[in-house]
Amino acid sequence: MTEVSIERLTKTFGSARAVDGISIRIADGEFISLLGPSGCGKTTTLKMIAGFEEASEGAIRFDGKDVVNVPAEKRDIGMVFQNYALFPHMTVDQNLAFGLEMRKIAKPEMLSRIAKVLDMVQLGGYSDRYPNQLSGGQQQRVALARALVIEPKILLLDEPLANLDAKLREEMRVFIRDLQRRVGITTVYVTHDQAEAMTMSDRVVVMFGGRIAQIGAPSDIYERPENLEVAQFVGQVNLVRGTILGGTITGPAGAGKSRVASVFGDVAVDSRADHAPGTAVTLSLRPEAIELKPAGQGGAQGKVMARYYSGSIIDYRIALDSSETLHVQTFPNIRIAEGDRVSVHAPADGFWLLGAAQ
Amino acid sequence: MKRPVLTLYCLLVYAFLLAPILVVVGASFNAGNFLTFPPQGLSLRWYVTFFHNDVFMRAIRTSLWVAAVATVISGTIGTMAALYYVQHAGRWKEAVRIAMLAPLLLPEVLTAIALLFFVYAIGIGTTTMIGMVVGHVLITLPFVFINVSASLESFDPSWDMAARSLGAGRLTRFRRIMLPLIKPGVIGGALFAFIISFDTFTISFMLKGIGTSTLPIQLFDYLRTNFTPEAAAVSTVSIVLTLVVVIVSEKVLGLRIHRF
Ligand SMILES: Nc1ncnc2c1ncn2[C@@H]1O[C@H](COP(=O)(O)OP(=O)(O)O)[C@@H](O)[C@H]1O
Ligand SMILES: [Mg+2]
Numbered sequence: 001m002t003e004v005s006i007e008r009l010t011k012t013f014g015s016a017r018a019v020d021g022i023s024i025r026i027a028d029g030e031f032i033s034l035l036g037p038s039g040c041g042k043t044t045t046l047k048m049i050a051g052f053e054e055a056s057e058g059a060i061r062f063d064g065k066d067v068v069n070v071p072a073e074k075r076d077i078g079m080v081f082q083n084y085a086l087f088p089h090m091t092v093d094q095n096l097a098f099g100l101e102m103r104k105i106a107k108p109e110m111l112s113r114i115a116k117v118l119d120m121v122q123l124g125g126y127s128d129r130y131p132n133q134l135s136g137g138q139q140q141r142v143a144l145a146r147a148l149v150i151e152p153k154i155l156l157l158d159e160p161l162a163n164l165d166a167k168l169r170e171e172m173r174v175f176i177r178d179l180q181r182r183v184g185i186t187t188v189y190v191t192h193d194q195a196e197a198m199t200m201s202d203r204v205v206v207m208f209g210g211r212i213a214q215i216g217a218p219s220d221i222y223e224r225p226e227n228l229e230v231a232q233f234v235g236q237v238n239l240v241r242g243t244i245l246g247g248t249i250t251g252p253a254g255a256g257k258s259r260v261a262s263v264f265g266d267v268a269v270d271s272r273a274d275h276a277p278g279t280a281v282t283l284s285l286r287p288e289a290i291e292l293k294p295a296g297q298g299g300a301q302g303k304v305m306a307r308y309y310s311g312s313i314i315d316y317r318i319a320l321d322s323s324e325t326l327h328v329q330t331f332p333n334i335r336i337a338e339g340d341r342v343s344v345h346a347p348a349d350g351f352w353l354l355g356a357a358q
Numbered sequence: 359m360k361r362p363v364l365t366l367y368c369l370l371v372y373a374f375l376l377a378p379i380l381v382v383v384g385a386s387f388n389a390g391n392f393l394t395f396p397p398q399g400l401s402l403r404w405y406v407t408f409f410h411n412d413v414f415m416r417a418i419r420t421s422l423w424v425a426a427v428a429t430v431i432s433g434t435i436g437t438m439a440a441l442y443y444v445q446h447a448g449r450w451k452e453a454v455r456i457a458m459l460a461p462l463l464l465p466e467v468l469t470a471i472a473l474l475f476f477v478y479a480i481g482i483g484t485t486t487m488i489g490m491v492v493g494h495v496l497i498t499l500p501f502v503f504i505n506v507s508a509s510l511e512s513f514d515p516s517w518d519m520a521a522r523s524l525g526a527g528r529l530t531r532f533r534r535i536m537l538p539l540i541k542p543g544v545i546g547g548a549l550f551a552f553i554i555s556f557d558t559f560t561i562s563f564m565l566k567g568i569g570t571s572t573l574p575i576q577l578f579d580y581l582r583t584n585f586t587p588e589a590a591a592v593s594t595v596s597i598v599l600t601l602v603v604v605i606v607s608e609k610v611l612g613l614r615i616h617r618f
Contacts, residue, residue: 050519050523051522052519052522071522072519072522072523073522073523073524073525073526073527074525075523076525077523078523079519079520079523081516081519081520083514083516085514085516085517085519085520086520087517087520087521087535087539088539089538089539098521098524098526098534099524099525102524102525102526102530103525146520146524147523150524150525
């Protein structure tokens with residue numbers, strides 16, 4: 001259906017560069033998320049794709065055709081807003097019919113398309129309700145239906161789940177993702193919630209300050225973050241100091257790995273770039289990769305400073321004897337209490353070499 | 359009656375607001391020859407006299423006509439001004455607001471005299487009703503502006519964006535999305551405009567066309583030489599007319615819409 005190509009797209013407000021030369025190629029049917037903190041330019045990017053904001057520089061192509069000069073009402077996009085933006089003076093049916101009327105679709109086809117989409121979002125029987133007679137989750141699904149019923153080229157969603165409570169939010173993630181797969185529509189999803197971006201997307205675009213920090217599959221972003229900022233944004237990390245050791249690592253398992261000396265001993269760590277022996281580097285270590293054992297079982301030694309129980313997991317704060325503090329996340333099947341001395345084990349594949357230490 | 363003090367207070371406020379009107383209405387059913395309250399006997403004779411009084415009948419037609427024309431013009435200009443003010447005025451916002459509210463801030467006499475000079479200076483004079491209509495538009499404009507901009511402030515821009523993404527052009531969006539959603543403000547403003555135009559004295563007195571007269575002016579004129587209950591009948595009819603306009607527009611055009 002539609003492939004979207006964004007090239008060196010820039011938006012300036014006065015002297016501020018809200019979006020600063022970003023390029024993304026979105027494949028047909030792909031689900032891509034723009035992920036970043038508030039104010040990093042996600043909405044502005046989405047609005048430029050939709051045509052609500054004029055691009056200051058750069059190109060946006062739908063299937064190779066530059067659409068920068070096409071007004072929003074002619075771009076054929078489906079848009080879902082954070083506050084749903086349902087027309088309050090129209091029923092569900094009328095909201096859905098609006099876009100079809102603009103396209104001069106004949107009445108019988110209109111009715112069948114509305115019925116089909118309402119069925120898809122599990123809202124058959126709600127046709128005659130007004131938006132204020134629906135719950136937040138239902139309004140959300142009407143908004144989704146209204147965007148999909150016109151069979152647009154691209155679906156754009158701007159933080160669509162931000163106004164829902166936590167449980168519903170998780171249900172809707174799966175719901176939207178499944179729906180998108182079934183319809184097969186090219187989708188750009190804006191969120192500041194990393195879990196949302198991770199669970200839903202084929203690829204995630206991490207943005208900071210109007211620029212792209214990294215584009216990749218969720219696992220790529222999580223396991224091989226481009227820099228510290230990305231690593232910290234997509235999850236919790238422990239930072240561990242290390243020094244590059246000389247000597248090469250042989251064999252296929254050693255490809256792209258560096259030998260690093262750290263408080264956890266010498267480890268072979270995945271990295272993107274090569275560093276000269278002796279370079280001080282920063283390693284990231286994910287809290288869930290660390291294993292805690294009772295004291296005296298090898299590894300690094302430390303003491304449990306705090307323990308936070310939350311049902312499916314336990315979070316520990318560990319002070320290592322080498323004065324570093326670690327955040328550890330484990331399944332709740334170990335009996336280690338606050339104040340206990342522990343042995344801390346970190347497997348080599350829990351590390352990632354972020355880069356030279358600052 | 360859970361809160362006797364509050365209830366009593368409300369009753370007093372209502373009495374204060376409505377008592378004069380009740381006195382006028384009561385006095386209009388007077389059977390006697392003088393404007394007195396309580397009425398001396400009940401009769402409709404002063405209504406009959408009023409409806410047979412050509413001068414009053416002409417004045418009431420003029421008033422209704424001027425109010426209708428002024429309301430339409432003021433409603434249109436005021437709505438457009440409010441649209442500009444809320445959506446496009448940018449850093450001129452405050453300036454636009456003050457300019458639009460200026461007729462409220464100036465004493466009406468001053469506005470009237472200034473306009474009088476103006477219509478003579480540009481050669482229109484007061485041989486037609488143009489001057490008076492312009493005056494009525496001027497003093498009613500702020501009320502339309504205030505009402506419409508209030509309802510525009512609660513108009514969510516994402517409604518407009520949603521309609522755009524669904525393929526609606528500018529006019530369609532205005533007609534099908536914005537207008538229905540700001541309708542309470544537009545109708546409310548227009549009602550204010552109509553009532554104020556219908557009731558105003560000063561502007562009409564200064565700018566009325568030669569040989570024409572509005573109801574308030576005619577009534578004032580009448581009261582200078584007569585003191586019969588006919589004046590009360592005129593006032594009562596005027597009150598009823600105003601009420602009819604309010605009720606009919608509420609029923610026909612609908613002031614209520616769906617909100618969340
Ligand atoms: N209309 C505007 N005028 C001026 N600055 C704007 C405008 N819209 C957005 N910005 C600025 O651009 C930056 C990016 O905004 P936005 O795209 O909304 O961020 P996000 O959606 O990622 O939170 C912010 O610093 C914001 O203040
Ligand atoms: Mg945003």
